[in-house]
Amino acid sequence: xxxxxxxxxxxxxxxxxxxxxxxxxxxxxxxxxxxxxxxxxxxxxxxxxxxxxxxxxxxxxxxxxxxxxxxxxxxxxxxxxxxxxxxxxxxxxxxxxxxxxxxxxxxxxxxxxxxxxxxxxxxxxxxxxxxxxxxxxxxxxxxxxxxxxxxxxxxxxxxxxxxxxxxxxxxxxxxxxxxxxxxxxxxxxxxxxxxxxxxxxxxxxxxxxxxxxxxxxxxxxxxxxxxxxxxxxxxxxxxxxxxxxxxxxxxxxxxxxxxxxxxxxxxxxxxxxxxxxxxxxxxxxxxxxxxxxxxxxxxxxxxxxxxxx
Numbered sequence: 467x468x469x470x471x472x473x474x475x476x477x478x479x480x481x482x483x484x485x486x487x488x489x490x491x492x493x494x495x496x497x498x499x500x501x502x503x504x505x506x507x508x509x510x511x512x513x514x515x516x517x518x519x520x521x522x523x524x525x526x527x528x529x530x531x532x533x534x535x536x537x538x539x540x541x542x543x544x545x546x547x548x549x550x551x552x553x554x555x556x557x558x559x560x561x562x563x564x565x566x567x568x569x570x571x572x573x574x575x576x577x578x579x580x581x582x583x584x585x586x587x588x589x590x591x592x593x594x595x596x597x598x599x600x601x602x603x604x605x606x607x608x609x610x611x612x613x614x615x616x617x618x619x620x621x622x623x624x625x626x627x628x629x630x631x632x633x634x635x636x637x638x639x640x641x642x643x644x645x646x647x648x649x650x651x652x653x654x655x656x657x658x659x660x661x662x663x664x665x666x667x668x669x670x671x672x673x674x675x676x677x678x679x680x681x682x683x684x685x686x687x688x689x690x691x692x693x694x695x696x697x698x699x700x701x702x703x704x705x706x707x708x709x710x711x712x713x714x715x716x717x718x719x720x721x722x723x724x725x726x727x728x729x730x731x732x733x734x735x736x737x738x739x740x741x742x743x744x745x746x747x748x749x750x751x752x753x754x755x756x757x758x759x760x761x762x763x764x765x766x767x768x769x770x771x772x773x774x775x
Contacts, residue, residue, distance in 0.1 A: 467559070467618060469527040473519045482508065483515035485525060491627045492527070496619055505531040529620055547592065548585035555612065555761045560754050561602075562587065562615045565763040568740050572604040572613060587615055603634070603748070606706070608721075611638070611745025611763045624753035634750040638698040639765055640708055641742035641772055642717035643734060645687050646694045653680045653711040657704045666728060667706045669714045678704045680711040688775060691737065693720055695773050697746075708743060719743055720772070738768050 469490050477485055486492045500506055501515045505528040553565035566583050573584040584599050600622035602614035616622035625632055656675030660666040679701035686695040698708055709719055718725055722741040726734035749760040
């Protein structure tokens with residue numbers, strides 16, 4: 467992948483590094499790596515980032531050259547290869563979007579280095595000569611659905627630096643215990659980490675939490691089995707946001723034993739063995755092509771059977 471830019475009049479006499487940051491959206495951290503890889507060119511010649519640019523200078527950044535200089539062995543030490551089938555929903559030279567199954571973490575951790583979605587994606591991308599994993603969106607271990615991976619560090623950073631332009635919209639299907647009477651609703655409550663735990667979150671009315679906004683619409687109500695099926699739209703992306711906001715309005719995801727145990731709710735897993743949450747739809751403006759991308763992931767059988775019940 468190569469980035470190109472021709473210097474315009476108002477950029478004249480500025481430092482090259484400032485142009486790379488402002489016009490090509492390269493972060494300071496990535497720029498530190500690029501400048502030692504001999505992959506930044508001005509008019510076909512390798513240049514230092516302190517070079518003073520002139521109008522009509524042709525800037526080129528050869529990201530592929532930088533990537534190829536990386537040590538593939540370090541990559542394989544970090545990601546034990548797990549060659550298993552992968553449910554690909556969308557792919558181009560910049561992005562890979564997959565459907566994550568339940569009972570699978572998105573990325574390795576201290577207690578699970580091998581059986582993760584990232585290990586499977588690593589195996590798949592290695593066959594394309596790509597020795598890096600860059601997660602754009604991630605899901606909890608037992609949440610199913612859409613995960614986005616960038617094929618290089620630069621693309622991943624664009625999702626942060628061009629956040630407003632890319633405008634990711636995430637839609638989930640959730641099933642909660644009890645009957646929600648209102649057909650639609652919006653929850654705006656700050657979320658913080660609970661005291662004495664690194665996992666559990668809760669809502670708070672003070673400034674100690676992060677702002678969070680969740681919108682929901684009732685799709686179905688099963689009064690006999692006492693649960694409600696929801697479409698949920700995230701306007702922010704906080705850890706456990708849907709799970710915590712549902713608890714705030716008096717409901718809990720079916721199968722969510724983690725929070726059910728904390729709040730002493732019994733038999734939450736009688737109908738489904740994991741939290742009933744599925745990342746169903748994602749849409750955004752492509753950071754490179756500017757195309758509108760919309761992807762959906764089929765609802766898994768354990769949740770679909772409850773929806774149809």
